[in-house]
Structures are given as C-alpha cells and as structure tokens.
Amino acid sequence: MFSSHDGLCAIGELAERAGVSVRTVRFYSDRGLLPEASRSAGGHRRYGPEAVERLGMIRSLRGLDLPLPEVRRVLDELDGAGDGPAAGGALEGAVAGRLRALGSELAALRWREAALRLVQECPPAERAARLLLVGAVAAPPSTDSLARFWRAWLPPRMPARSVAAFLEAAVVRPPDDPGPEQVLAFARLHAFVSRPCGEAERGATQPPAHAVGGARAPVVLYAGLAEAYGLAGGELRRETAPAPGEALDGFVDAYARAYGAEDTPAFRRVLAGRLAADPRIDRYWELTAQVISAPGGRPEPTPGTAHDWLLTALSADVEA
Template sequence: MFSSHDGLCSIGELAEHLGVSVKTVRFYSDRGLLPEASRSAGGHRRYGPDAVQRLGMIRSLRGLDLPLPDVRSMLDELDARGDQEGAGAGGALEDAVAGRLRGLGAELAALRWREAALRLVQECPAAERPARLRLVGAVTAPPSTAPLARSWRAWLPPRMPARSVTAFLEAAVPAPPDDPRPAQVLAFARLHAFVTRPCGGAGADAGQPRAHGVAGTRAPAVLYAGLAEAYDLAGAELRRGAAPAPGEALDGFVDAYASTYGTRDTPAFRRVLAERLADDPRIDRYWELTAAVISAPGGPPEPTPGSAHDWLFAALEEQSRATGHGGARPPVTSA
C-alpha cells in the first residue's frame, strides 16, 4: 500500500491518504488510539498498513460524535479479537451507540423545548416579552419536574409507603411533551412558577384536605390507592363527555374514604363526606395548567386527578341532595 522499502509510511503520508490533517493523526497517536509501527532514525513516526483501517475506524466513530473513551473501548475490543475492520463489532459498540442515542434524544428534546420557548416570546406582544422571558427562563431545557414532585412530597402525608408516593406523583406531576407547542411551554412555566413561588407550592398552600384527616400509618396509602382507581374511572367518563352521575366511579370514590375511616358506605356517610369535601381547599389553577401541558392541540382537555375529583364531587353532591330527605341506595361494601 505504501511505496517505502519497509512498507511503512510517515505521519504526513498517512494523513494525506485518509484526507485528514497531520495534527489529527498526531492527536490520536498521542492518546494511544493509533499506535506507531516504529520511529525513523530522525525520530519521526512511522505507521504500518493497518493504520489506514484503524484511523478510518476512528474517524467513523468520531463522526458519530462518540466520545474518546467509548472509541478506546471499542478499539480495545477489536484488538482483543484481532478484528481491525470492525466487521464483528460487539458489546462496546452497541453500548456506545445506545448511549449516544439517549444523549441525542435529550439534546433534541432540549432543542425542541427552546424552539417552542423562543416562538412563545416571539409571538407575544412586545410589552409582555420581558415578563415572558423571565417566566420561561426559570425553567431548564428540557424542563425538570423535580420542583413539582418536591411540592407534592411536602404535601403528602408522612410515612406514606414509597410505592404509594411514586404512584401518586406519576398521576399528579405532568411529563413535559417531547415536542411542545408554545402554549404548552407557557403552561409548564406557569406551573413551575406556581409551585416555586415564595409563599409555597401547591401542597404548602393547601395543606392536607380535612376529608383526608385519618389516623394510622396505612390509612393514607389505602385512601390514595382507592382514589387513584376512582380517578381513572372518572377520567374515562370525562373523555367520553359524560355528565357527573352515580356509578362505579363514584362508588369507588366513596368506598376509598369509607374503607379508610373504617365505616360503611351509607347515604348518611355520603352526605357527611360531601360536606367535608366542600370545605376542603382547592388548587384548581394547578390542575388547569396540568391539563394544558398534557392535552393534545385542538383536542379536549385531558383528565387530571383534579378534574376527576371535581367530576366525582359533583356526582356526590347531586346524589346527596337527591337522598337528603330519606332517599336510599344499597350500601357499598367496605374494602
């Protein structure tokens, strides 16, 4: 391949053969990725024919923006198998490519978020831009949901099992969309401001609802597990546009409280529960913003735990009024 008597080439010849700079070849040689075959009498580097394939492999890997440590691992793996061309590239290459794909996914998500944020600022009236910039500038790209989760963790009852806390956070903390619209960026930024404002987050302002005031280490987990099931059922009703009404969702909702209190589901209990829920603090703004973050463009709002709760509470109030003068319904068996 090389015309010299010893079959070796200089660093300049190798660089010219691959169409790269001498500086590039020296860089990879100095880092041990491209071993020299020997040195000339004058101390100049000499490379063998296999350096062409090796440097080509290095360029291909670096062209995919794989970091040098990953390139080194792959070359070491190829050396161990005697596979200079990389035809049987194994685990190191697969791991590096998978890791780079994950990294690119995060980078693309950040770019899409920044693009939507810039459009949001660009499209708003000039007088509103400074405030809009401060609002969206307080959110990382891609945005972190950690502040929202912290707010809810502070609000949840102490000694809640980790599994129950995780399940609640999955329902209460909206995941930022991968390809957001400017309106979704605005909603998430406002949600972030809502939970990080100096006077406290969603949970700090509201406190535990009076209706949740039950004793016992298992009580919160039992209550929230039952409410999650009821909210799922109510969410299905909301998606099909159903008006609040008695049914399986409401029965599960009431049974969650009755089971936690250790009592039976009766018309009288439902009336008392409706009164307690009516007095509890509300965080409607949080759920409105959450729905704006997760809803598809042009479509109906996606159900949230907040909107599901409102639907169930409306159904409970209507039924309590209807049975307030002696009306009866079959009791629900406590779980």
C-alpha cells in the first residue's frame, strides 16, 4: 500500500518502488501497458498498488526479449482469461516463438564462429578466396540452392510428395554446430550448384538410364532407389564389401519395374552398361559427405556413395 491518503502514488514513487526510471514508467503508460488509476488535479499520473506487480511483469517479459505486441497480448490474457482454458496460451506461444528465434540466432552465431576460424586458420594467401567462398553463404545457411539444383534435375511432373521425399534424402542439412571444414565443404557445395556451367557437368538433366516412360515410372523408380540406398547405407556403415544381396536386388528391381521388365541376367547386363555410361555428380556427393561427417570420424553414407556401392556390386554380379 502506498503512503498517500487515497492509496495511490505518483509516477516518481512507483518508479522508485519498482527500481526503474520515471522515463520507463511513462513509456509503458503511454503504450497502454501500465494503466493509470487516475490523474491528479494538476494532471499528474496516479497509480494503484497493483501497478508495482504489473510493472514487474512487464520488465520480466521484456527481459525475455519479447516484443511489445507480445507483451500486450500476454497482459491482456492475464487481465481477462483468469483460470479458463485459454489462460497461458499467449505466454506459451510468445515463449515458444522466442525460443525458435533464439535457436536460429544461435545457429547463425555458431556458423559465423566456424567460418571465422576457417579464415583464421588457412594460409594467408588463401584467405581472400575463402572469404569470398563462405561470404556467399547465409548464416545460418540456407539449402534453397541445393533444392533448386535437384528440382531442375528431377523428371518433370513428378508428384509433390515424391519430390519432397527425394529432396529429403538428397539435400544435405548443415550441422547445428559445424567445424571449419564442414563450413568450407558446404560453401563449396553451394558454389558447385550455383555456378553457371554445362549441363553435363552439373547433371542438370536426367541421366539416360532414368529416362523411363509413363507418368508413374519415375515415382516407382525413385521410391525403389530410396529403399535400395537405405539398405546399401547400412552395408557401408558395416564396411561390407559390395556384393549381391537384398540391397542389390532392390536396386535392380526398381529399374526393372520402372522399365516394365523382369530382373534377369540379361537385364542386369544391360542395366550395368547403361549406369556405367551415365554422367555423374560425384563432386556433389563428395562434398555432402564432408558436410555431414564429423571431423576425423567415419564418413556417413550418402545416396551417392550408396549408388557407387550398388553399381560396384552389380558389375561384380554381372561379371560372375
């Protein structure tokens, strides 16, 4: 309770009790966050005892870096919702949104730190080139350029769900806490898919072995390849040498069903020849492996390394 006869206080006493400046109290009052109880005969602001607690709540919300509109929504909810089902929703939503924003800010800081270390640790003669390379990538990095690259590569008129499934496997996600070498690999990957160059180098068109007819054929092919790559990835993690088995059978079956053919020794010979002659995007997968693999650790499988494993297994099977 304030010391005045009417239980109210002036702006200066409120500021002193709350431990803030008069200017701060006036700022929140002018924006409608801190209602006045009345005005004196001379037009001075007067506040009730509840203003101290409300001002503390405002300061707490602002201390969480919530913007003023979010603070207003939380206060309005506290004023009107009581203990009803909606109570706490505004605060929960504001805190969740701020956590998402902080996560993005922290990811950007970690990326910038690794990029700075990359520039700091490289030979002086290479620093200008490194700066240009990493400077072309946003922080935190976006994968939009990688997605555009693969959308141009995929067959036209593929269903959106099939495209999304392929992009999930092919578009590498940068690590949350990258090392300098991972930053360098992703920057090189971004440069690889963004630079103007010939279609054969970029692989911007479908390889001949994937030129299958019918609206459903590409969907069947890529769904089967995704399953086969997953199986081959398991073999790569176990460091198994390429050999016939479930992964290879699924790989060949994907092409056979897309072509409307049967998996026979003759078909495998034809398929091995077609795949061996197709243009490759090896550089993309090499850089992808560097991005997702921990420094000094075992390289993580990618669709590219899985394809290589399966093609080697197919060639060995045909020769046998």
